[in-house]
Amino acid sequence: MSTVKPSKINKLLKLQPPGVVLISSWLVGQGYSPELLRKYRNSNWLTSIGTGAMIREKDQVNYLGAIFGLQRQLGLSIHPGAKTALSLHGKAHFLDFDQQQVYLFGHSKENLPLWFQKYDWKVDINYYTTSFLPADEGMTSIRIDNFELSISSPARGLMECLFLAPQSQDLMECLQIMQGLNNLHPKQVQPLLEQCTSVKVKRLFLYLAESCSHTWFKHLNLKQIDLGKGNRSLSKKGVYIPKYKITVPQEMQKDESPEL
Template identity: 55%
Template sequence: MSTDKRIKINQLLSTHAPGVVYLSSWLVQQGYSLDLQKRYRNSDWFTSIGTGAMIRSGDKVGYEGALYALQKQAGLYVHPGGKTALSLLGKSHYLELSANKVTLFGGQQEKLPTWCKQHDWGVKLDYHSSSFLPANIGLVELELKTFSIKVSSAARAMLECLFLAPKHQELIECYQLMEGLNNLRPNLVQDLLENCTSIKVNRLFMYLAEKANHNWVKHLNMDKINLGSGKRSIVKNGVYDPKYKITVPVELANGEL
């Protein structure tokens, strides 16, 4: 390999943190042609992990490194959400979390690329593409060892949990998570609820927040939050709550937790 090409690869590796995925399309934008990338792979600087994605040879890369590439290089909003985000933020330490499943959310038009879905990250990626919340509201930057990624804030993560309930997540567990969120910022909660298009999520969020008796609830402007009309049967054989017109589990309604 020529001296110029060695200098170029050294510049790339010295300015980017280890543990991340490199997208071929992004590298082209940075001045690394497809031919040059091929030479780097042949020289064992990089190892392909699927079409359009590479890692440094010998580098250990987790799913976080894949998200780094999707967010920082591809400009996607795919991010850890729900229980996974709460766990990363240290908000769910008292709940048992699945060590082999990571919950991800992304915009309605966003899909995980094939290389990301098929590569073995050591965990299962449980991806949900939706538009019930705007993609750019309520995300926070989480500092990891050598780089950072965007994850859902605690408030957004709670809404994502309720989006999955009750089919993919138990409401009892959602309440246990809500109980720990006593310091949410009312203005962010207001912004999220005003922009949330799921009536089910808004009603459940307010029901659980009031049940947990959080102080920040009184600072919300309910007139601006869309709670829809009509009844919603969230679970079968539950208890009807007349205020939010939802049917919730008996144990939750009666406090038998």
Template identity: 55%
Template sequence: MSTDSKLKINQLLGANPSGIVYLSSWLVGKGYSLDLQKRYRSSDWFTSIGTGAMIRSGDNVGYEGAIYALQKQAGLFVHPAGKTAFSLLGKSHYLELSQKKVTLFGGKNEKLPTWCLKHDWGVTLDYYSSSFLPAEIGLTEVELKTFTIKVSSAARAMLECLFLTPKNQELLECYQLMEGLNNLRPNLVQNLLENCSSIKVKRLFLYLAEKAGHSWVQHINLEKIDLGSGKRSIVKNGVYNSKYKITVPTEFANGEL
């Protein structure tokens, strides 16, 4: 390999953190041609993990390194969400969270690339493509070992959990998570609820927040939040809550929790 090529690879590795995925298309935009990338792989600087994606040879890269690349290099909205976000925020210590499943949300028209889906990250990626919440509200930067990625804040993560209820997320577990959210910022919650397009999610969020007795609920202006019309059945054979027009589990209504 030429001296110029070695200089360029050293500059690249020096300018980026360890533990990340490198997207071929992003590298081309940075002046690293496909031919040069091929030479780097031949010289064992990089190892391919699928079409269009590489990691530094010998580097230990988890799914977080893939999220870094999707966010910072591809400009996608894909982010750790729901229970996974709670875990990364350090708010899930009281739950038995499976470390083998990672919940990711992305924009309505965003898909995970094949290399991301097929590579063995040591975890299962549960990906949901949705636009029930705007991309620009309620995300926060989380610092990992060598880099940061955007994840859902606690308020947004709670809404994402409720979006998955009841098919892919237990409502009881959502309530347990809600119980720990006594310090949410009312203005952020208000913004999220006003911009959330899911009637089910908004009604459940407010119901559970009130049930948990959080003081910040009294600062939420319900008149600005579209709660829709008509009834929503969350579970079968449940109890109807007339305020939010939802059918909830019997143990919720009977105070058995």
């Protein structure tokens, strides 16, 4: 069996925290040749989880540890978004949230590596590539066990939900989410709305915020937000909202549930 120098492998294991994926191309850039990495696998220091990706031997790694690798090692903007981000923030506890469904977002030119797609993360990955928001706007960092991960802020998370609505996201659920976002700060929401390129998302976001009578809504400068022209219909038999030129499901107008 091949032998490896303890100092070299120990240095490698200190480069990244436990519970994350180690991406081969990044390791090579750090000075670890493919031959040396092969020795580490043969010596049971590392375990392959697919072509181009490894984990520490006997390490427990989930999809979040894989995203850490994509963000910190490859510099990608791929991140937990929509309801997944809201759940990580503790904002989706009142929803009928399926923990097996994971929503990830990335820039329009970013693809999930094949090893990520093929590996069984024990959850269903829903990945969306979009550019309706800048990659770095409305992002925040949270701690997951041993590492920091960049995810959508609650405001951006809701906007990503609205981006998926109504085909892949229920609008009534979006209303419930908005009801729980009574502590947003207008200085964080304003740039998101100004830089968002989706007219649908902006109109829905403002409509929901005003419907929930959130205090922060009153401090937004609507004149700086381009709401586009023409009408948008999100329901065939809905209610037309003249101020925002959108047609929403009738039950959204009838809902009078208190803020959560």
